[in-house]
Amino acid sequence: xxxxxxxxxxxxxxxxxxxxxxxxxxxxxxxxxxxxxxxxxxxxxxxxxxxxxxxxxxxxxxxxxxxxxxxxxxxxxxxxxxxxxxxxxxxxxxxxxxxxxxxxxxxxxxxxxxxxxxxxxxxx
Amino acid sequence: xxxxxxxxxxxxxxxxxxxxxxxxxxxxxxxxxxxxxxxxxxxxxxxxxxxxxxxxxxxxxxxxxxxxxxxxxxxxxxxxxxxxxxxxxxxxxxxxxxxxxxxxxxxxxxxxxxxxxxxxxxxxxxxxxxxxxxxxxxxxxxxxxxxxxxxxxxxxxxxxxxxxxxxxxxxxxxxxxxxxxxxxxxxxxxxxxxxxxxxxxxxxxxxxxxxxxxxxxxxxxxxxxxxxxxxxxxxxxxxxxxxxxxxxxxxxxxxxxxxxxxxxxxxxxxxxxxxxxxxxxxxxxxxxxxxx
Numbered sequence: 001x002x003x004x005x006x007x008x009x010x011x012x013x014x015x016x017x018x019x020x021x022x023x024x025x026x027x028x029x030x031x032x033x034x035x036x037x038x039x040x041x042x043x044x045x046x047x048x049x050x051x052x053x054x055x056x057x058x059x060x061x062x063x064x065x066x067x068x069x070x071x072x073x074x075x076x077x078x079x080x081x082x083x084x085x086x087x088x089x090x091x092x093x094x095x096x097x098x099x100x101x102x103x104x105x106x107x108x109x110x111x112x113x114x115x116x117x118x119x120x121x122x123x124x
Numbered sequence: 125x126x127x128x129x130x131x132x133x134x135x136x137x138x139x140x141x142x143x144x145x146x147x148x149x150x151x152x153x154x155x156x157x158x159x160x161x162x163x164x165x166x167x168x169x170x171x172x173x174x175x176x177x178x179x180x181x182x183x184x185x186x187x188x189x190x191x192x193x194x195x196x197x198x199x200x201x202x203x204x205x206x207x208x209x210x211x212x213x214x215x216x217x218x219x220x221x222x223x224x225x226x227x228x229x230x231x232x233x234x235x236x237x238x239x240x241x242x243x244x245x246x247x248x249x250x251x252x253x254x255x256x257x258x259x260x261x262x263x264x265x266x267x268x269x270x271x272x273x274x275x276x277x278x279x280x281x282x283x284x285x286x287x288x289x290x291x292x293x294x295x296x297x298x299x300x301x302x303x304x305x306x307x308x309x310x311x312x313x314x315x316x317x318x319x320x321x322x323x324x325x326x327x328x329x330x331x332x333x334x335x336x337x338x339x340x341x342x343x344x345x346x347x348x349x350x351x352x353x354x355x356x357x358x359x360x361x362x363x364x365x366x367x368x369x370x371x372x373x374x375x376x377x378x379x380x381x382x383x384x385x386x387x388x389x390x391x392x393x394x395x396x397x398x399x400x401x402x403x404x405x406x407x408x409x410x411x412x413x414x415x416x
């Protein structure tokens with residue numbers, strides 16, 4: 001029996017180690033290979049910097065934190081997308097895009113589709 | 125056939141009907157109610173295209189009341205390693221490799237043993253054929269399941285190439301989520317060993333599962349939300365073609381962050397009518413998932 005308990009402890013420890021006891025994931029990424037960044041900010045947080053502008057997508061069906069990560073990963077694969085912020089409560093996805101390499105609406109819509117959710121609108 | 129036999133068969137059949145009816149009821153209630161994936165059963169949630177979900181679970185199970193004559197008491201630790209890959213947004217490929225440490229104690233000669241070994245691996249495709257995202261955090265999804273057990277087991281599992289087909293439904297509304305699934309496993313091989321768990325023998329198995337998840341915290345998502353804590357309650361029922369019927373409940377807790385999940389579940393018997401394998405006394409499982 002002791003070995004069962006030890007095995008369970010090892011499993012939990014491995015999980016905590018691998019996840020790094022996350023919860024404060026505030027890393028900003030601009031690469032699809034970087035850790036997912038999905039700050040749950042609001043659409044009103046978005047602003048334009050020199051060389052970038054924000055597009056706010058309204059998305060339905062993102063019911064959990066893991067769901068928002070799916071959206072984040074797919075959008076960051078689109079050329080020109082530099083940052084993504086998801087507000088689960090309102091379904092707004094703020095996408096910071098490059099002005100010089102601005103992705104098309106179709107590219108952003110396709111990324112939302114690939115993430116498994118429904119795009120219901122876009123604000124500029 | 126005496127009166128007692130007739131009565132016991134009647135009670136047995138009635139119990140099975142109640143069991144099956146409750147399983148189907150859970151399925152159809154789910155179709156009208158509102159989930160994230162719970163511990164024991166599948167959901168209609170899927171990783172996005174190209175994404176990978178790694179899941180590791182460990183489960184301690186204790187069995188007793190062996191009706192087979194072997195009078196076995198069994199302590200089992202099961203380690204499931206699972207990877208799900210999003211082929212498309214609607215199609216997921218999943219592979220699961222179980223490993224067991226099964227400690228069997230029996231007064232019968234040659235039955236007791238205790239060693240660590242692999243079980244039969246399981247591969248599954250999940251295709252989401254219907255989806256209705258009704259609000260920012262509200263969704264309804266249904267998927268088809270097609271699976272195959274592969275005989276990788278080393279003295280555990282039935283050693284056959286066993287297909288499985290099923291359907292799964294998930295609905296989430298606000299803080300409430302429901303999953304329901306119906307699966308049928310065709311078992312094609314009997315390795316001659318007396319079964320310990322479901323799917324160990326030649327008998328086909330119908331699985332009827334339902335679960336309810338409630339988001340304990342946060343009550344409302346906000347800009348600082350990094351994860352969510354859920355309470356889970358599952359009903360897992362099986363019916364085997366040899367007549368063995370089992371209904372289990374599994375309360376649990378799950379914490380879901382954006383890239384990982386930690387889960388805890390306890391499984392207890394509600395109803396067991398088993399003539400070919402020992403009864404489950406209790407099970408406790410821990411797991412984590414990583415999303416890449």
